[in-house]
Every structure is written in C-alpha cells, then in structure tokens.
Amino acid sequence: MTNWEMEKEYEQERIEIVIDKVTKSKHHLKQSAGEATTDIVSIRKRFWEDVTVNVENEDETIETVASINQQTELLSERERRQNHSMKQIAVLNRLQASPYFARIDFHEKDMEESEQIYIGIGTFYDEECEEFLIYDWRAPISSVYYDFSPGPARYTAPSEEVSGELLLKRQYIIRNGVLEGMFDTGEAIRDDLLQEVLGKHADTQMKSIVATIQREQNIIIRNEKSRLLLVQGAAGSGKTSAAMQRIAYLLYRYREGMNAENILLFSPNPLFNSYVSNVLPELGEDNMQQTTFQQYLLAMLGENLMIEDVFDQLEFVLNNEGDLHYTTRMNGIQYKSSLSYLHGVDAYLETLKQGGLVFKNIKIRGKLLVSAVEISEYFYQLGSEKSIPDRLQFVSEWLLKKIKKLEKVERKDAWVEEEIQYLEKEDYLRSYRIANNHEDHDRDSFDEGEREQRILSEYVVKKRFKPLYKKIKSLAFLDVRAIYKKMLEIEWPVTDWEEIRSLTINELNQGRLLYEDATPFLYMKKRLEGFATNSQIRFLFIDEAQDYSPFQFAFLKNLFPKSKLTVLGDFNQTIYAHGNNAGLDILTYLFDKNDTEKVILNRSYRSTKEIVEFTKSLLLDGSQIEPFNRTGRKPVIIQCRNQELLVSEVLKKTKGFLESGHKTIAIICKTQAETSLAYEMLKGKLKVKRVGVGKTTFTDGVMIVPSYLAKGIEFDSVIIYNASEDQYSLESERKLLYTSCTRAMHELCICFTGEMSPFIKSLPEGLYE
Numbered sequence: 001m002t003n004w005e006m007e008k009e010y011e012q013e014r015i016e017i018v019i020d021k022v023t024k025s026k027h028h029l030k031q032s033a034g035e036a037t038t039d040i041v042s043i044r045k046r047f048w049e050d051v052t053v054n055v056e057n058e059d060e061t062i063e064t065v066a067s068i069n070q071q072t073e074l075l076s077e078r079e080r081r082q083n084h085s086m087k088q089i090a091v092l093n094r095l096q097a098s099p100y101f102a103r104i105d106f107h108e109k110d111m112e113e114s115e116q117i118y119i120g121i122g123t124f125y126d127e128e129c130e131e132f133l134i135y136d137w138r139a140p141i142s143s144v145y146y147d148f149s150p151g152p153a154r155y156t157a158p159s160e161e162v163s164g165e166l167l168l169k170r171q172y173i174i175r176n177g178v179l180e181g182m183f184d185t186g187e188a189i190r191d192d193l194l195q196e197v198l199g200k201h202a203d204t205q206m207k208s209i210v211a212t213i214q215r216e217q218n219i220i221i222r223n224e225k226s227r228l229l230l231v232q233g234a235a236g237s238g239k240t241s242a243a244m245q246r247i248a249y250l251l252y253r254y255r256e257g258m259n260a261e262n263i264l265l266f267s268p269n270p271l272f273n274s275y276v277s278n279v280l281p282e283l284g285e286d287n288m289q290q291t292t293f294q295q296y297l298l299a300m301l302g303e304n305l306m307i308e309d310v311f312d313q314l315e316f317v318l319n320n321e322g323d324l325h326y327t328t329r330m331n332g333i334q335y336k337s338s339l340s341y342l343h344g345v346d347a348y349l350e351t352l353k354q355g356g357l358v359f360k361n362i363k364i365r366g367k368l369l370v371s372a373v374e375i376s377e378y379f380y381q382l383g384s385e386k387s388i389p390d391r392l393q394f395v396s397e398w399l400l401k402k403i404k405k406l407e408k409v410e411r412k413d414a415w416v417e418e419e420i421q422y423l424e425k426e427d428y429l430r431s432y433r434i435a436n437n438h439e440d441h442d443r444d445s446f447d448e449g450e451r452e453q454r455i456l457s458e459y460v461v462k463k464r465f466k467p468l469y470k471k472i473k474s475l476a477f478l479d480v481r482a483i484y485k486k487m488l489e490i491e492w493p494v495t496d497w498e499e500i501r502s503l504t505i506n507e508l509n510q511g512r513l514l515y516e517d518a519t520p521f522l523y524m525k526k527r528l529e530g531f532a533t534n535s536q537i538r539f540l541f542i543d544e545a546q547d548y549s550p551f552q553f554a555f556l557k558n559l560f561p562k563s564k565l566t567v568l569g570d571f572n573q574t575i576y577a578h579g580n581n582a583g584l585d586i587l588t589y590l591f592d593k594n595d596t597e598k599v600i601l602n603r604s605y606r607s608t609k610e611i612v613e614f615t616k617s618l619l620l621d622g623s624q625i626e627p628f629n630r631t632g633r634k635p636v637i638i639q640c641r642n643q644e645l646l647v648s649e650v651l652k653k654t655k656g657f658l659e660s661g662h663k664t665i666a667i668i669c670k671t672q673a674e675t676s677l678a679y680e681m682l683k684g685k686l687k688v689k690r691v692g693v694g695k696t697t698f699t700d701g702v703m704i705v706p707s708y709l710a711k712g713i714e715f716d717s718v719i720i721y722n723a724s725e726d727q728y729s730l731e732s733e734r735k736l737l738y739t740s741c742t743r744a745m746h747e748l749c750i751c752f753t754g755e756m757s758p759f760i761k762s763l764p765e766g767l768y769e
C-alpha cells in the first residue's frame, strides 16, 4: 500500500467515526427537540391554568400581568430553543452526508504540536473527547484555508493575530459518507474541485460555495471594518454568491447580538428573491430580509399616488426610441438621477425654511375647519431656528388640539342630527358600548332621551373626525405634491426642462409618479417630515448596484445612516437609463475614505471559457475579465431568413439542449412585447413557461423571459431570441445583450433575422460557430 493509499484509508476511517458521532448527536438532539415540542404543547394547553387571573384591585392586576408575562416568556424560550435545535438538526443532516470538505494542518508559532483542523458547513464538538471534530467554515482559523497556500500563514482571532505555518492543505469530495476524492494542494483552492462544481447543471436555486470560496471572495465575506464595502465584479464572478456567504458569516460572527432581521438585501426583482432563498437555510441560517427598491418605495410613499414600475420605465426606454417625447424623457430620467438634481432639491428645501411650504385645507364634509393659510401662518411664526420637521410636529399638535375643540362644537350641527337617523343597529350598540366604557360622569344628570342624543351625536362626530386625527398625526396636511410641483417651476439646468416639467406635472395630476420622480419626491417628503431612520438594519446589501442612481444611493444612505453597506455591481451590466455607467466609485463620496474598501472580481466562474471569451468581446473594454478554465462549445450564431424560420431554429435548439440533459433553458427576449410574441409562437410546440414581472418563483424547464428579468440569474443554456441590428445597436443595448448572454453556464446560442447586431458583427470570427 502506498503512502497516499494509507492516507486515504485513514481519512475514510475518520469520516466513518465522525459520521457515527454526528448520527448519535442528532439522535439526542431529536429526542430533546421532541421533548421540547411536548413541553410547548403542554405549556400552550395549560397556559391559563398556570396563570392566576385577578383584576380586583391594582396590586392584583399587576400580579396577573406579571404572571402572564412569565408564562409567555417561558413559552417563547422553549420555542426559541426548539427552533435552534431544528436548525442544528438540519446542519447535522448535512454533516452526516458530507461532514467536511477540507483539512488544514496548522502549526501555531510557539506551540509544540501542529493541529489538524477539519472544515465543514457547521461546527461539531465531541463532548466525549472534548475536541472539535469539525470547525465551522466561518471560524477564525478556517480563513487560513481560503487565504493561504502551504507555508507561513496567519489569521485574526477575535482578540489577536495568530501566526504560524500551514503544513498541509487537503480538499475532499465526500458523498453519502464515502470519500470520493481527495487532493493535497499547493494552491489557494485547487481548480479541479471548482471545475467539478462549476461543470454541474444549473439549479433553480443558488447554491452555497463554502468549499471553494476564492481568496478575493473571502476578503468580501469576512470584511468587518468598512462602513462601505464596494464590490465591482464581472458577470458571473460570484458577487451574489459572496454576498450570501457574507451574510452567513456575519450571522455567525455576531450571533450573540444580531439575527437575520438585522440584515436587509435589496435585490433586482422578485424572481431573484426566490432564486437566492435557499443559500442561507442550507447553511443552517435564517434568511435575511429581502426587498426590491420598488417595493420599498411603495411601502414608504403612503400618499394617494401610484409609482410607475421600474420595468415599465425600462420598457418605455427600449420601445420608444424615435418617439417625439423620447429624448425629453431620457434627459429627464438622467437629470433626476444625478447628484446635481439632489443638490438642487436640497437647495430648494433650504428656501422652504423661510417660506413657500404648501399646506392643505382641513375640511370635514366639505366644511373648512382650518385653512391652509392659517396653517402656513402658524408654521412660519414658529421661527426658522427650528427645523422644518420640528415645526411640523408643533403644527400637528396645535392642529390636534384645535380640531378637538371643533369636534365638540360640531356635535351641535344639523348634519349630526340627520346622520343619527340613518344609523344602523350595530352603530347604536357600539356607541353605547363606547359610552359605557368611558366613564360617563354625567350619567345621572340627564334624562334618558337627552343622554341618548348626546351619546349618539358624540359617536357620529367622532366617527367622522377619527380619520382626520390620523391624517394630522401623519402630517398629511402638508401638500408634498404641490411643493414638488412648485419646485419644478424653477429653471433647472437641463435641456428640455419645460417639457420634462409638464410631463411630470401631467402625471402627478393624474395621481401617478414617474419612476424617475419617485425617489426625489420621497426624498423631499422625508426631508420635510424628518427621516424616520431605520436602526434595526445593521447590514445593508445592495446587489446589482449599477442599476441604482447616485440620487437613490444618497436616499438610501439617509434612510440607513447607521448600517454598514455592501454594494455589489457591474457597470457593464447597467441596463436602466437612470443607472450608473460611471462605476461604483461615485459612491465613495458618501463615506469617509478610511471607511471604504473596494474589491474587484475579474474572474468569471459562471460560463465556460468559450462563452466568456465571446461575451467579454461584446464590451468596449472587457480585457480585464478572465475566464475560469472550464471548456465547452463555442457560442453558436444562427441567421434566419424570416420570423417563421427563427421560431423553428429556436425550437430545434431548445429541443437539442433538452436532449443533452440541460435542466434550465432560457429563451431571452429584449422586451416584454417580444417575450409575448415568442411565447405565442412557441407555446403549442414546446413545454415552455413565460416569465413576467409578477412571477416570483423560478422553476426548471424552458422559460421565455425578458432580458431585465433574467438579471442575476443563470441557466444551463441560453438562446438569444433575436439579436438583430434593429434590436441591439445602441450603446445601452450593448449592455443589455451582454447581460443576457452572460446568463449562460454551458451553452449559448444567438439567433437573428435580417442584419446581425453590430456588436456581434464586429467580433473576430473564431469566437463563435
């Protein structure tokens, strides 16, 4: 037996021992989780038996509340414990099949012996021999595996820097308890293991990459210092993967004081949410909070306004070139995304301190209670040393008091009498219940008829006034819409301003907010009302960051002033007109230089070498992008004489991909209209799903999808539906084509009718078949 064979035997034996221990531990854990379940059921059942309820006097009531709290605390503690056990069981299940993926032998300086560290997706501690049989990949010492080749190495433990020597670095492929492969490596992470991982079929759910995290990705994952971590990475370079592993890392690192609720990810579309939703549970962690920027804006708006969908704005941009208003709208979109507009809004807000705020009349049933002029006078007499938000709070309190008085007067008005006549039986009952709940001191001083009249009129008026109080508390008396419109009356330094202004005003008059106005509008609203900053979110992640405008970033910074930001993007994939073509550096002005770190990822892992060579050439300057060395077929380009032949080629290719075992195949169209057209042509001939904006789950099979909804996602094979000159010839369309082509992992096919897109035409022929 050779040395290597002996080593393998040793490792196989160790695997069996560890699996045996993991199995036993899981058994114990399951038992105690079962007991906890019984406990929880019985606590729930006996909840009221174990609580002494007595509300006879104040002391007894306090005791009752304390007793309920105690019982609730007991229940939630058991539930927390059980939840934790269930998560541990899930991790043990995975360790049972594949306990670890790597080993390092590390000799710490000044220590006599070296240590063998086995690294897996979770920690496993053997109580019997008081030893860690598996280290979590996020443990400080595990970083040596990702960062160093054999030789001098170091890692940062919570309190100190530990240095020493890495004597051995070994990687394993273990499936169902069997050692299928083992390599000792001199490199950071050996390419064969990565080859094997990347060669697999695409999944409908993103996978974790803990066994093969690359050194530069590890920098992103473990960064703790920076307030702003910028990641500029090529398509498929692992930005999203690194972000997901970073979240898992942060949850582990700060497990004592933080949980998944303290992390928020802004993702490009709802489909993407489902695509990444499995990574963290696979690692035994809860999912972070997730939203899209559009959803977030909508939730904040609270006005009676509709916001144009970002995808509708993009559809306008893609479909209406040459239209009369196209250039105007584009100028508007670009200007309103800029910092120059932000500064203009700020300057305008400054002037509002002295005058110019617009208020609404407060009315009830068409009758004026407090006029806008009166509110404005009250506001401005408060003095400009107070901020606008503070003054609005004073106004709100003043109005509440004033309205309360007016409510009393209103009870005597004729309409009240009239409305009482139309009350339903339920209203009668409810009004009496309310009156009896509140101490009715005058109960005996009126005769019954008078008392009834009083109760009913109070009830009727209160019902009318109630929404008014709510509105006053939410500062709805401020007419943000009118203020925004008024701000647009200034002469802004941009071509076609008059048209841009009337477009916005026209939309606002119809209760709609153009997407390019949504963030500035909300920014203005929040600056006036006072930003309710979110301190719950400690780490904010923004994926596909090139699709956010500088204005939107400034807005996010105001919303999350305390959060640490991880911003991941690729300016070569900027597809929105408001997006950021200049690179992420524009963000550095938001934070102090010392608080900012930037990581560049140039290696692209998703696609085969042939696909990356092709896609990088589509860019004006893609020379820095390096393909990972995984080979496959060159992209195929098919010219079709007409639409009918195009459909039949797409069909033929799709079937070919299916036959060769591809699980996820995307037919990517430029717009929604083209997607619908392609779907109509193909649906009877092929099992195919159409992906629209509302789609929230990603399934396998053949999908027809508009380019912008395929963002961030990958497929075994991609067919570009029609890469003709008509479709892709503008600079902005170059990036759209690039983004679509880079979704392919193993095969890429591009069909077209008429003339081929100039971006492809200009490529050297050897790059495709």
Ligand SMILES: Nc1ncnc2c1ncn2[C@@H]1O[C@H](COP(=O)(O)OP(=O)(O)OP(=O)(O)O)[C@@H](O)[C@H]1O
Residues within 6 Å of the ligand: 194, 197, 198, 207, 209, 212, 213, 214, 217, 233, 234, 235, 236, 237, 238, 239, 240, 241, 242, 570, 605, 606, 711, 712, 713, 714, 742
């Ligand atoms: N270290 C790694 N080990 C294994 N697979 C990796 C690694 N890094 C990236 N990948 C794989 O490469 C593919 C692309 O990764 P990911 O989607 O994170 O890239 P991205 O930079 O976000 O791409 P894009 O900007 O194009 O959407 C995924 O299949 C991912 O699993």
